[in-house]
Amino acid sequence: MKITVITGSPHRKGTSALLADEFIRGAKEAGHEVYRFDAAFEELHPCLGCDKCGMGSAPCVWKDGMEKLNPHMADADMVVLVTPLYYFTVSAQLKTVIDRFYANTYKFTGGKKSILMATAFDSNEWTMQALTGYYKTLAGYMQWEDAGMILAAGCGSRSGIEHSEFPQKAYDMGKNL
Numbered sequence: 001m002k003i004t005v006i007t008g009s010p011h012r013k014g015t016s017a018l019l020a021d022e023f024i025r026g027a028k029e030a031g032h033e034v035y036r037f038d039a040a041f042e043e044l045h046p047c048l049g050c051d052k053c054g055m056g057s058a059p060c061v062w063k064d065g066m067e068k069l070n071p072h073m074a075d076a077d078m079v080v081l082v083t084p085l086y087y088f089t090v091s092a093q094l095k096t097v098i099d100r101f102y103a104n105t106y107k108f109t110g111g112k113k114s115i116l117m118a119t120a121f122d123s124n125e126w127t128m129q130a131l132t133g134y135y136k137t138l139a140g141y142m143q144w145e146d147a148g149m150i151l152a153a154g155c156g157s158r159s160g161i162e163h164s165e166f167p168q169k170a171y172d173m174g175k176n177l
């Protein structure tokens, strides 16, 4: 399978990066082809809503990191979204990428599976509620088949997540796709 992993944290060695690392390690060991796009370390601009793209009939006016990602989104059999929880949803870094799907919505729609992996400091029963609602709505709209979620609540620090079961779960998810 061709897998595109998009991360949204500004911490290269943070909690969600560990989930991405472990998922990718498992997926590669299982023979999958993985492309990783770390949104926080790319030059990216938010969608202007100018509609020059006509949702896919013309290129986006921005020439930036999305040009690298777009072919890997179009080709992917699976899209993996990895994010720290920021005010109950995806980080702005990841949301910027998702909004920029607009210029290629039809190319990215259908025929894909998707996974969500997230970390958060809090561990209330509702901590991930808005995020999972958003993810399910997005996957439904994009006609992606949800292949699972890893919701690492109560993991606000690297040492905390390293001592949790979530890195192993991320590895297993990649290995057992």
Ligand SMILES: Cc1cc2nc3c(=O)[nH]c(=O)nc-3n(C[C@H](O)[C@H](O)[C@H](O)COP(=O)(O)O)c2cc1C
Pocket: 009, 010, 011, 013, 014, 015, 016, 017, 083, 084, 085, 086, 087, 088, 089, 119, 120, 121, 122, 123, 127, 155, 156, 157
């Ligand atoms: C701007 C910002 C917003 C945050 N919002 C939440 C939140 O709504 N709920 C929560 O539990 N943790 C929140 N956190 C904590 C992070 O989700 C948490 O520390 C996470 O482990 C960071 O992931 P990272 O190490 O991959 O960057 C927030 C952190 C920041 C910087």
